[in-house]
Amino acid sequence: MKVFFDRPAPTVAIDLIGATFEVAGVGGLIVETxxxxxxxxxxxxxxxxxxxxxxxxGSSASVYVYRSYGMHWCLNFVSRPGSAVxxxxxxxxxxxxVMRQRxxxxxxxxxxxxxxRLCQALGVTDDLDGWSLAEDPFHLVSPNEPRTVxxxxxxxxxxxxxxxxxxxxxxxxxxxxxx
DNA sequence: CTTTGGATTGTCT
DNA sequence: GACAATCCAAAGA
Numbered sequence: 542m543k544v545f546f547d548r549p550a551p552t553v554a555i556d557l558i559g560a561t562f563e564v565a566g567v568g569g570l571i572v573e574t575x576x577x578x579x580x581x582x583x584x585x586x587x588x589x590x591x592x593x594x595x596x597x598x599g600s601s602a603s604v605y606v607y608r609s610y611g612m613h614w615c616l617n618f619v620s621r622p623g624s625a626v627x628x629x630x631x632x633x634x635x636x637x638x639v640m641r642q643r644x645x646x647x648x649x650x651x652x653x654x655x656x657x658r659l660c661q662a663l664g665v666t667d668d669l670d671g672w673s674l675a676e677d678p679f680h681l682v683s684p685n686e687p688r689t690v691x692x693x694x695x696x697x698x699x700x701x702x703x704x705x706x707x708x709x710x711x712x713x714x715x716x717x718x719x720x
Numbered sequence: 721c722t723t724t725g726g727a728t729t730g731t732c733t
Numbered sequence: 734g735a736c737a738a739t740c741c742a743a744a745g746a
Contacts, residue, residue, distance in 0.1 A: 575738070583738070593731055610739050611729035617738090627738055657739050697738050717739095 545683065546601040546674075550576035550624040554708050557618070557626060559684030564663040567636030568680070569653065571628060572710040573717055575695045579623030582700040586623045596671040598622045604679070606660075606670040613657030616665050618674060629696075629707075630654045632715040633662070655717040691720040 546553055554574040562568045577584035585594040585607065596605040597619060605617040605625050617625035631653035633640055640652045640662040653659040660666070674681055689711035694702060696718060709720040 577738075585738075588732095591732070607738085608730065610727085610737055612727070613739050615738065629738085655739070695738070699737095 546618065546620050548620060550578050550620045550626055551706050551708075553618070553620040554626040554706065555690050556683070557628075558690050558708055558710050559686070559688040561634075561680075561682040561684075562628070562631065563635060563680040564665060564669075565678035566680075567639050567663050568631060569634035570632040570710075571630075572632050572713040572715050573628075573630035573654075574708050575627040575629055576620075576706040576708075577617075577625055577627065581704065581706075583695065583698040583702070583704070584624075586625070597625050599671055600673075602674045604669055604672050604674060606665060606667045608667065609657060614660035614666055615656040616660050616663075627656060628659060629656050630709075630713075630715055630717045631659050631662075632710075632713065639664075650714055654715050658717075693720040 554576040557571050557574050560571045562571050579586045586597045590598050599619050601621055603619045605619055607615055609615045616628045619625045633649055633652045641647060644652055644662050653662045691709045691711045692705050693707045694705055695707045709716050
């Protein structure tokens with residue numbers, strides 16, 4: 542686990558596509574990610590450590606959870622201290638009923654297709670901020686089958702908007718936005 | 721199908 | 734006081 546994450550964020554972000562991820566048995570296949578590093582103006586870590594981004598400077602394979610736009614949670618995996626991968630979309634596979642209940646929706650394609658949606662579906666809040674991915678309630682399994690990964694621009698940022706560090710499972714119907 | 725504007729609040733300047 | 738790694742509903746084409 543340690544070895545897998547202790548690499549540049551874009552590399553980890555690509556390798557996470559197709560991985561199985563669950564929180565307390567609820568989750569699915571990671572189909573969309575974005576990379577952020579401490580040398581990247583769009584990153585929370587760019588201007589150094591603060592109260593909010595403390596966990597982004599944590600150890601490899603730990604979790605950084607932040608509140609977005611005052612009302613959503615977003616989930617990141619720390620690759621190296623100061624660098625992280627935003628988990629943007631999942632293909633829902635397990636715990637579908639729980640997800641539907643938490644989201645108040647039926648439609649599979651809308652359950653986990655977006656960083657805020659995914660956190661609501663999996664029950665992720667800042668209670669988990671700073672926790673290790675190697676321990677409960679997390680469960681992460683690397684992809685085994687070959688995948689084709691598409692690349693594009695990151696969503697919702699104004700700084701460094703030209704860096705192509707958004708990655709997605711080619712052709713997936715569960716992306717937050719087409720690549 | 722695409723575009724637009726409102727909701728909502730902790731964090732940092 | 735401004736802003737933010739978003740989401741949703743409503744309106745337009």
